[in-house]
Amino acid sequence: MKVQERSYVTSEAPSLKVSDYFGSQVFGLKEMQEALAPSVYQRVAGAIEKGSKIDMSTAEEVATAVKSWALAKGATHYTHWFQPLTGSTAEKHDTFFDALSKMEKFKGSALVQQEPDASSFPSGGIRTTFEARGYTAWDPSSPIFIYDKTLCIPTIFVSYTGEALDFKTPLIRSTEAVNQAAVDICQYFDRNVRKVYPSLGVEQEYFLIDKALYSTRPDLVMSGRSVFGHNPARGQQLDDHYFGSIAQRVKEYMKDFEIEAWKLGIPVSTRHNEVAPGQYEVAPLFEEINKACDHNLLLMDLMEKVADRHGFKVLFHEKPFAGLNGSGKHNNWSLITDTGVNLFQPSNSARENLQFLCFLVGTIKAVYVYADLLRASIASASNDYRLGANEAPPAIISVFLGSTLSSVLDELEHNGNVKIEKGDNMYMKLGLTKIPEIILDNTDRNRTSPFAFTGNKFEFRAVGSSANSAGPMTALNVIVADVLKEMKVDIDKEMEAGKEKKIAIVDVLRRYITESKDIRFEADGYSDEWAEEAARRGLSNLKSTPFALDTLVTKKTADLYKRHKVLSEKELHARHEIRLENYIMRVQIESRVMGDLALNHIIPTAIQYQNKLIENANGLKGLGLDHRAAIETIEQVSKHIESLKLNVGEMIEARKRINKEEDIAKKAKLYSTDVKDAYFDKIRYAVDKLELLVDNESWPLVKYREMLFIK
Known part of the structure; x- marks a missing residue:
């Protein structure tokens, strides 16, 4: 592969000194103190320091101040920014603009609480498909910020019945x-x-x-x-x-x-x-x-x-x-x-x-x-x-x-x-x-x-x-x-x-x-x-x-979390199930990717190369020239192709068998032992050997040397 010189994008800071713009997109304590009445600021600061609840009148004052600050920064929407058990963050954007009044509005109730669909996030059985309610609630201890013209409010995420459906809630409790x-x-x-x-x-x-x-x-x-x-x-x-x-x-x-x-x-x-x-x-x-x-x-x-x-x-x-x-x-x-x-x-x-x-x-x-x-x-x-x-x-x-x-x-x-x-x-x-x-x-x-x-x-x-x-x-x-x-x-x-x-x-x-x-x-x-x-x-x-x-x-773990009021036994079991499901799905995805690449990319390429070698070997043989090296390579390619067909086929059958298992813990362990451990290394070994044998121009995948060294 021909390596071309890569152009690059330059970046300009708003100021020569980071201190001039550090936190410029954050509604922190300094911004609160400047925007809120002293008594309101003290209540918010106290809630941040002591973890006490913010009353609705205080929330209204904060909402008014943060809306003015956000609009002045060019924000058009707001969202509750939370951490469901997917492993990434989540957000649902609402506009400040109210079409009926033709004004920008943001109430204290919108600051304090929103209602995303809890059944659409992993809950480990805490919420079923038809039980959709879940709530996000403002976490004042983590500062509000603007990201991509959106006011982001860090929140916890809990179910309708009060169980933690996120990472932040148990962290705060712990x-x-x-x-x-x-x-x-x-x-x-x-x-x-x-x-x-x-x-x-x-x-x-x-x-x-x-x-x-x-x-x-x-x-x-x-x-x-x-x-x-x-x-x-x-x-x-x-x-x-x-x-x-x-x-x-x-x-x-x-x-x-x-x-x-x-x-x-x-x-x-x-x-x-x-x-x-x-x-x-x-x-x-x-x-x-x-x-x-x-x-x-x-x-x-x-x-x-x-x-x-x-x-x-x-x-x-x-x-x-x-x-x-x-x-x-x-x-x-x-x-x-x-x-x-x-x-x-x-x-x-x-x-x-x-x-x-x-x-x-x-x-x-x-x-x-x-x-x-x-x-x-x-x-x-x-x-x-x-x-x-x-x-x-x-x-x-x-x-x-x-x-x-x-x-x-x-x-x-x-x-x-x-x-x-x-x-x-x-x-x-x-x-x-x-x-x-x-x-x-x-x-x-x-x-x-x-x-x-x-x-x-x-x-x-x-x-x-x-x-x-x-x-x-x-x-x-x-x-x-x-x-x-x-x-x-x-x-x-x-x-x-x-x-x-x-x-x-x-x-x-x-x-x-x-x-x-x-x-x-x-x-x-x-x-x-x-x-x-x-x-x-x-x-x-x-x-x-x-x-x-x-x-x-x-029981040891359940008693520990219960003693310190961090997670209930129900919440722990939910997390166990969610993480097992995640493991199963990730191994499934990898095994399917391996099977697809092996059957639809690697093997066809290897067979084409093998046929080319056979033609060359026959040509050499017809001329009375030594063709043993070509024959040896053909045999090596053939061996790895057969290995791929065998192991990918067996892996697919193993998946079918394991998918019938209803116990999620047993299913996850079988995916670990009977799919990942049993076949991943074998399939990879055959493909990686073929990468060394097959003509570089024919190989269907970009190689490590290209991905790692081309900057």
Whole structure:
């Protein structure tokens, strides 16, 4: 294929300084304060801060102000922007213009509530086809914004009977659960703490390929990944793409979506080439978790729209190209007090370091107790391809701390005292006297760990690049809340038994360290030795989504979510069913795409090439020339054609058989074992071998070397 020089679209910012236009499309607190009466503003600010309900008179005042602001910005419509269980966002646009009065109108009732059709979104049986009512309700804690001339109001989405049908509702509930539990622990150390909020920074990895090339690949269009494709001679083995100079066309695209993101108040901060060719990353500054999740979804939508005008296609699939690094969405999570303290930040204060150890140890124990739930939270058909492959962490959930903190916890567990030397030295004495400084960033990072402590936060690296972060973050919030509640009870019992507060805290921490130490792992997560060791420790290795999702319907999980009022058992079962349905449909789509490409594209092309070889071989034979090489190639092509026919045929029959299964959990597992595991690799192997044998000009699919390297 002849490579032509690609032109590129340039991008111009409204101002040389980002600060001049950052958040210009957002109706935030500053805009509210300027537009609302002081008493109204205080009520709205109080609702945002405390989660209290906004009365209708206040809503009317806000609606009037936001309508004026939006119309002045050129908005013509408004929508409730919500996150149904499809995995993407949803919106229904209504015009401000009222034809009867010939005026623009926007009432408080329209701000607060809308009624999308709940039966048209996944509900897991909560809503049937004839039960259509569902409600979206304004979430004041996430700012209103203008996007494509439309006023977007972030909302929750619930059924007529009150069950959560979205990602945002349980996230908000879990945020309150961890707030209450964390404040109780903070009270041992600082009585001024009244609120703790989870903070999140989402590193978003993605692939970028030419839109014209993308359009020629039915597998990318239909399933988001290339079901076939032989690795190019040059892939990522030279490590020359990582942090390399960004191609001009790609850079202009990045600049363009960054400008649009800044207008929307999304604090994107970092951009760079990732390891695989054609792979990149964008990362924002940390924000309150609800806003961070909203901003990540908005950013993904924005990246796709901006890519279109640059002639690119963004791929958020976790593993669009086999044999190359997949894409994750690294969720950097921490807990921040209303006094400005990061609870995962070590310091030179003895009191703050004991507090730090409470939250560190509490989180480790939470991951240990609920490791299978965390695995389920990041499970998807697409993420299964990534986990354990190349740079991605394994499906085994473990915690990485680094050598320094591991030594601290080991010595605390055994003796209550620690002495660690590093450089000028670091000395800690825990338990009965004081706790001096813990040095920050005194150990390496482990990129094979799914859940790693990285200095002042935990990085949940196993989250997939296409996921809504609200799902995994809800699970993380609630499991940490649960263990912190338990910790509070245990410390109080020790104090009631007569122990001094600090001694009581240390004794509880020592016990928790002992109980949870099996979840800690410091070495190579890819190694076979770790899989064997994890099994000896009793840790799960759930490599396939349908098996991982079983955790959602256990009594342990139901009791956990019920205790913290995050999800009811009915809501959990609905999510289990929705995610199983999603898995089945995605594997079905991929298998159909594979069958279509193999039968209608690959095999006909291979047969045509085979016939051409036979003609050449016969010609050589007629001339008395050596034709053994042609015969050998013909035999190889024939072997792979027969393999394709056999395996595609058997896969189709397997689908027919499995589709008769009525139990959705069994059906999903059969699609995993009897379709995906049984045939995908076999079919791909034959096609990829044919790609090497068939004449390049005849091959019907654009190849990896073209998609990944043409910029």
